[in-house]
Structures are given as structure tokens and as C-alpha cells.
Amino acid sequence: MLLDRVQRLGATTLQSIAGLGKAALMLAGAVFGKPNVRKGLPLLIKQLYVVGVLSLLIILVSGLFIGMVLGLQGYTVLVKFGAEGMLGPLVALSLLRELGPVVTALLFAGRAGSALTAEIGLMKATEQLSSMEMMAVDPLRRIIAPRFWAGVISMPLLAIIFTAVGILGGHLVGVDWLGVDAGSYWSSMQANVDLHQDVFNGIIKSIVFAFVVMAIALHKGFDAVPTSEGIAKATTETVVTASLAVLAFDFVLTALMFGG
Amino acid sequence: MSDLMVDIQNLTFSRGDRLIYDGMSMRVKRGQVTAIMGPSGIGKTTLLKLIGGQLKPDQGDILFQGRSIPKMSRAELYQTRKSMSMLFQSGALFSELSVFDNVAFPIREHTKLPESLIRTMVLMKLEAVGLRGARDLMPSELSGGMARRAALARAIALDPELIMYDEPFAGQDPISMGIVVKLIRELNNALGLTSIVVSHDVAEVMSIADYVYLVAEKRVIGEGTPEQLRQHESPLVQQFLKGEADGAVPFHYKAAPYADELMELL
Amino acid sequence: MNSRKIELLVGVFVAFAIGAFFVLAFKVANAGFTGSGDTYTLYADFENIGGLRPRSPVKVGGVVVGRVAAIELDKQYYTPRVRLEISRQYDNFPETSSLVILTSGLLGEQYLGLQPGFIDDSVHLLQDGDLIEDTRSAMVLEELIGQFLFNRN
Ligand SMILES: Nc1ncnc2c1ncn2[C@@H]1O[C@H](COP(=O)(O)OP(=O)(O)O)[C@@H](O)[C@H]1O
Ligand SMILES: [Mg+2]
Numbered sequence: 160m161l162l163d164r165v166q167r168l169g170a171t172t173l174q175s176i177a178g179l180g181k182a183a184l185m186l187a188g189a190v191f192g193k194p195n196v197r198k199g200l201p202l203l204i205k206q207l208y209v210v211g212v213l214s215l216l217i218i219l220v221s222g223l224f225i226g227m228v229l230g231l232q233g234y235t236v237l238v239k240f241g242a243e244g245m246l247g248p249l250v251a252l253s254l255l256r257e258l259g260p261v262v263t264a265l266l267f268a269g270r271a272g273s274a275l276t277a278e279i280g281l282m283k284a285t286e287q288l289s290s291m292e293m294m295a296v297d298p299l300r301r302i303i304a305p306r307f308w309a310g311v312i313s314m315p316l317l318a319i320i321f322t323a324v325g326i327l328g329g330h331l332v333g334v335d336w337l338g339v340d341a342g343s344y345w346s347s348m349q350a351n352v353d354l355h356q357d358v359f360n361g362i363i364k365s366i367v368f369a370f371v372v373m374a375i376a377l378h379k380g381f382d383a384v385p386t387s388e389g390i391a392k393a394t395t396e397t398v399v400t401a402s403l404a405v406l407a408f409d410f411v412l413t414a415l416m417f418g419g
Numbered sequence: 420m421s422d423l424m425v426d427i428q429n430l431t432f433s434r435g436d437r438l439i440y441d442g443m444s445m446r447v448k449r450g451q452v453t454a455i456m457g458p459s460g461i462g463k464t465t466l467l468k469l470i471g472g473q474l475k476p477d478q479g480d481i482l483f484q485g486r487s488i489p490k491m492s493r494a495e496l497y498q499t500r501k502s503m504s505m506l507f508q509s510g511a512l513f514s515e516l517s518v519f520d521n522v523a524f525p526i527r528e529h530t531k532l533p534e535s536l537i538r539t540m541v542l543m544k545l546e547a548v549g550l551r552g553a554r555d556l557m558p559s560e561l562s563g564g565m566a567r568r569a570a571l572a573r574a575i576a577l578d579p580e581l582i583m584y585d586e587p588f589a590g591q592d593p594i595s596m597g598i599v600v601k602l603i604r605e606l607n608n609a610l611g612l613t614s615i616v617v618s619h620d621v622a623e624v625m626s627i628a629d630y631v632y633l634v635a636e637k638r639v640i641g642e643g644t645p646e647q648l649r650q651h652e653s654p655l656v657q658q659f660l661k662g663e664a665d666g667a668v669p670f671h672y673k674a675a676p677y678a679d680e681l682m683e684l685l
Numbered sequence: 686m687n688s689r690k691i692e693l694l695v696g697v698f699v700a701f702a703i704g705a706f707f708v709l710a711f712k713v714a715n716a717g718f719t720g721s722g723d724t725y726t727l728y729a730d731f732e733n734i735g736g737l738r739p740r741s742p743v744k745v746g747g748v749v750v751g752r753v754a755a756i757e758l759d760k761q762y763y764t765p766r767v768r769l770e771i772s773r774q775y776d777n778f779p780e781t782s783s784l785v786i787l788t789s790g791l792l793g794e795q796y797l798g799l800q801p802g803f804i805d806d807s808v809h810l811l812q813d814g815d816l817i818e819d820t821r822s823a824m825v826l827e828e829l830i831g832q833f834l835f836n837r838n
Contacts, residue, residue, distance in 0.1 A: 211695070212697075212698045286508070286509055287511050287512075290505065293471050293503070294524070294528070297497070319702050319706050320701060322705070322709060
């Protein structure tokens, strides 16, 4: 009786692990398989528009505001030590190392990730994916792969834009409003920011986050229960899971990159 | 080549713990309209997906033109699917493409024809279903009947040998129903197609089918030409054809006796 | 939305991001000193490096001329040895130059101040791989306080 149950549990576990492995392999095959440039490029460009260009406004606005807040908060603390000349590095390093990649990833999960999950879930619910398969067109290659790559390309670009706009926002508040010397804002920034250590590491973080968010968003959509509740649930799960995963990966990456 | 298009042998299939088919057999002859009738939820859509290779049977075999669908490799299966097509219940038009691009989709995916030729082919298919004027509309702008006809144009875009219709009559007004009935018959004859029509609309099916399978309780309960079925002696068959509410197939889903359950509350 | 317009907007997006990257690389990070090709290496031994770290700047009169590449401990004498990467642009320091560990502000980061020495006929210029001998260690607050107390007695 007990043995029976243990046996069944084992079988189910093995089966689901095998299923997971198969799904991952299939996704990897579709996403990393040799692309068809003639057909794939227009699809990729379309998705770059949907995923990247349409996320630009929210990234610009939040980047600007976060930079301005950093300028204000940084100034009020630094000025007590007479160190307001260090405002530049404070704003730049916070954005480059952490806020740029992380906030972009969180906004991206909320804006583009949830939309992708809902879109793919809906395509599944309306049998569009099934019908594509019956037309001998692999939905993983036709639907999933271009979206995946568009996200992986867009997110680092958005993070770079976010960071640059944020640094300008810090300048706006710190220099133009609160009167920090413009020369020292930039020069102390240049003295303390390193291209490899700070700029490239930030971009690497963003690329990792992009893989994580896109894999979660697309998997949740593809795996959604094809009903309205199922899609609603999958959409929420995308935002929650992707956000938590981004924060967890951020800790690991920070420890690896800057912890030494 | 044999005159069998699809040969289902001893098919057993279950969804999770629920057994859907238990050793069912069925044959679809080339060039005919074969209808599969049965109550809702009995697994008709599932059967079409099994034929299309989207699901794999637990036991038994499904032969398409003599070759086993479940035993095919992925590449072979994709190759085979090019000669069959399926009209989904909802139409399943791609919502981000216009009617024209929907019909052009399989042609663009599977051929390298120049755009001018594709245009000619698409307009021809749309003309056949009477939607040439609606080519620039988006699927969301179509009525249910129009969407299904557009999907039909897409399904015949690459001149398949087998076409499977899932509930083509469900939820249609009488006029578009009449159009669809006429289209299925005409396409079958004009293009030399083989058709499988899955439905529970008795009158329409009996009017166009060459051969009918009646499926219930995990197996075939009756088969034959429409004429033979009408003469069928089984009470199950008669109940289904005449649409009687309660009979050999009980109206109620299996449950404990009503009186007992009422008593439980007290 | 037609595909030409989409292509155009995607192009603008990518160009915008590349522009932002150049801002980060050149205006924010000052990507002048990171390439390995355009630097030469010098060494210096210190008694005590205090809070000096790899990538700390090397300055001459406040101008950054290079960075600390690595800090190791000499196994024989147990003194820290610092490897510097100096921009090729500044390749005419005499071997009489000296290095001091300085602090920017009271609580700021530590950096290396390079003071160019005198030049006459007997003095060579520092070459790649040379050792700067005249160095002054970091001020360590505890030692300073200790000295102050000791001298008073
Ligand atoms: N994806 C699925 N997962 C689990 N069960 C399913 C799925 N699709 C359908 N079913 C179940 O299989 C049975 C047959 O479904 P279906 O083939 O759609 O019936 P029909 O088309 O005859 O109405 C139904 O009871 C349904 O609940
Ligand atoms: Mg059905």
C-alpha cells in the first residue's frame, strides 16, 4: 500500500522531470536553432517594435524620475559632509550597477512580459497555436523564438537608455537646480566609474535578466490553462515570478561581480 | 494506392485518468465525406488531434495513407501535415493578420512563390468561400460565419488531400450554415478532397455525408450510410438521431440517487 | 501600422540605445584609461598601502595619468608591491620621481600621487617594467595618534 504510493510518486516525479527536460530541449532547439533570415528577420523586427519601442516611453519617464530622486536624496546626504562633489559618482554608480538593469527588468516584466504571456495564452486558448501546428508550422519557431530574441535584445538597450537618462536626471536636479558644480559632477564621475567594472557589468546583468524574464514570460504563456482565468493567472504569475527571479539573480550576480 | 485515407485501428486514449476511447476502429475512404457524430465532450476534437499527430494514442494505431502517424519522427510528421488540414471550431484565424494574410500564411510558409502568384492563389481561395471583398478586414471584424469561411479558405490554400472540419455548423445562423454545408460538399467534389466532418448536428450531417460514424461511450455505436443509419435498430442510435432528451443515453451525468443526496442535507 | 514605419522606429530605437551607450562609455566612464594597448607598466614597493585598491587612480597634480592594476605581497620581504598602468601619453617621467599615497578629502578614497623628480644628464626616464624607488606609505590614523602620544611624553 505505502510502497505502492511511493512507487507512484517516484514515477510521477520522473515523468514530470522528463517532461520538463523535453520542453526545455524543444524550446532551446527552437530558440537557438539555425534561424531563417528571410522569414525570421521581419518577425524579429516586428517584435522589437512591440517589445522594445513600445516600452521606451515608460523607460524614459521612470529613468528620468529615478535619476532626479537620486540627485535629490544624494545631495541632501552628501552636503552634510561637504562632499556634494561626489554626487556624480553616487548617481552614476547606483544606476549603472543596480537601478538601471534591475528597474528596467522589473518594468519590462510588468509591461512587455505580462503582455507576451497574455498574447500567447490567448493564442493557445483560441487554438491559433494548434492550428499553426496542423499547418506544419512550428509555433515555437514562428511565435516564441522571435519574441524571445526581441526581448533579449531590447532589454539591455532599454537598460542603457534608462541609465543614461537617469544620469541626466541627476544632473538636472543636482547641478541645474541645487547648484552642484557641473565640472565636478562629470569629472568625479569619470574618476570613479570604470568601463569594465561598472558599465559592462551592468549590461551583463541586464542580459541575464532579459533571458530570465523572457523565458518565464513565454513559458507561462505557452503553458497557460487555455481559459480566461488560466490566462489571468498566468499573466500575474509572470510578473511575480519574473520580478522575484530578477531580484534573486541580481543578488547572485552582484556577489559575483562586486563581492570580491 | 489503397482507397483508405485514414485507418484508425483499436485506438485507446485517455486524458489523465479519464478514458476517452477504448479500442475504437474507424476508416475514412478517399474522396468521401465521412462524418463523425456524437454528443459534446465525448472526444471528437481529441480524435481529430490524434489524426493530426498532436496527441499520441495510448494503444492502437492511426494510419494516414498507409503510414503510421504515431510512429513518425517529428520531421516526417511535419511533412505529412502539409497534405492534411484542419478547420478548427473557432476558426483559429491569426488575430494579428488580415484575412488576406491569414490565407496567404501557409503558402508563404511552405513555398517560395512570388508575391504576385500568391495574390492570385489567395484571391481564388477567397472567391471560393465568397469572401474576396473582405480580404483587408481583420479577424476581429468578421462575424462568426465569415471567420469560419475565411478559415476554410486558409485550410484549402495549399490544396490538401484530407481536410478535417471540427463542428463546422455549431453556432451558425441558418444562412451561413447552408453556405458551409454547400461549401463542404462542393469542395470535396471539385478539388477531389477527402473530408472528415465532426459534428452533432444531425440534419446537416445526414444531408452531406457519404458515410457516418456514431460515437458514444468510448466506441463506435453505429456506422453506415445516412440511409443505413436511419434504419439502424439500436435504441442508442435512434435516440441520438431523433434528439430525444432521455433514453438509452441518460440525460443525467452519473450521480448518486437524487433522493439520497437531498436526505444528506437534512 | 505598415512595416516600413515599424522598421524605421526600430532603427531609431537601436540608434538611440547606441547613442546612450556612447554617453555612458565616454562621458560617464571616461573610457580613455582602460585599454591595455596604450599603457605601460611600472612597479612600486610600499611599507603600507592603507586603503589603496586595484583601479585606484594615479594622479599628477590632480590629473589622472593611470591606475593601480594589481597589488601583491612580496614573499621575501613581506612588503606590498603595486603594479601601475600608466597611459602611454605620459611616458616621460624621470626615474627620480616619487609616489605618495594620498587621500581625497578627510574620508575620501585613497589614490597615488606621482611627483615627477628632477632631470639632468645622469637621470634616465622611467621605462616599461621599471621600479619607482622613492615611495611614501599611507598615513595610518592609529600610527599617527600613537606617534603623537609618544612624542608628548
Ligand atoms: N487539453 C485538455 N486536457 C485535458 N482534458 C481535455 C483537454 N481537452 C479536452 N479535454 C477533455 O477531453 C474530453 C473530450 O474533449 P473534446 O475532444 O473537446 O470533446 P468534443 O470535441 O467531442 O466536444 C472532454 O471531456 C474534455 O474535458
Ligand atoms: Mg469539440
